[in-house]
Amino acid sequence: MGAFLKYIKPVLVEKLMADKIEIVEGDIKELTNDWDVIAGIDYWFINNKKGIRGIASRIQFNCSKSWNTFTIRKSKLSGAKTEYQKRKEAIENDWLYPYWVIQGYLDKNGSLLSFALARTKDVIKMIDNGFCETNVNPDGTVFYVVYWENMKDLKYKIYIYEQ
Numbered sequence: 001m002g003a004f005l006k007y008i009k010p011v012l013v014e015k016l017m018a019d020k021i022e023i024v025e026g027d028i029k030e031l032t033n034d035w036d037v038i039a040g041i042d043y044w045f046i047n048n049k050k051g052i053r054g055i056a057s058r059i060q061f062n063c064s065k066s067w068n069t070f071t072i073r074k075s076k077l078s079g080a081k082t083e084y085q086k087r088k089e090a091i092e093n094d095w096l097y098p099y100w101v102i103q104g105y106l107d108k109n110g111s112l113l114s115f116a117l118a119r120t121k122d123v124i125k126m127i128d129n130g131f132c133e134t135n136v137n138p139d140g141t142v143f144y145v146v147y148w149e150n151m152k153d154l155k156y157k158i159y160i161y162e163q
Contacts, residue, residue, distance in 0.1 A: 056098035066113035077140040
C-alpha cells in the first residue's frame with residue numbers, strides 16, 4: 001500500500017487527471033459518499049458466488065397509491081447534472097454506475113405498497129427510445145417517468161412486487 005501511495009497514485013492523479021484515488025481497504029467513509037453522489041450507488045447487491053453490483057434506490061413516502069413507475073431526474077432549475085445525465089454518461093463511457101435501479105412506494109402508515117427492480121441500462125433505453133413521459137414538480141425539477149408495465153410488455157427483465 002505504501003508504494004502505491006508514494007509512487008503510483010501521484011502519476012495517476014497527474015497523468016490520468018484523476019481528481020483523487022482512494023483506498024478501498026480501511027476507512028471508506030469518504031469513498032461511500034463518492035459512490036452515492038458521483039456513481040449514484042446507494043447499496044451494494046452482493047452475491048458471494050458471483051460478484052457485486054450497485055443499486056440505485058428511490059423510495060417515495062406518504063403515497064396515496066402506488067404509481068408503479070421509475071422516475072429519473074431529467075433536469076433541475078440549478079442546471080446541475082441529473083441522475084439521467086450521470087448514468088447515461090457512465091454507461092456510454094464504461095464508468096461505475098448502479099447496475100440495478102429500485103423504486104418503491106410506501107403509504108402514509110409506512111407500509112410497502114409496491115416496488116420494482118430493473119437494470120439501469122434498460123430504464124435508460126426506455127427513456128432514449130421514447131417509452132416514457134415527463135413530469136414537472138412544483139420546484140421546477142423535470143422527471144422522466146417510465147411505467148413498469150411498459151417495460152414488462154416490451155420484454156425487459158423487471159421484478160415487480162405489489163401488496
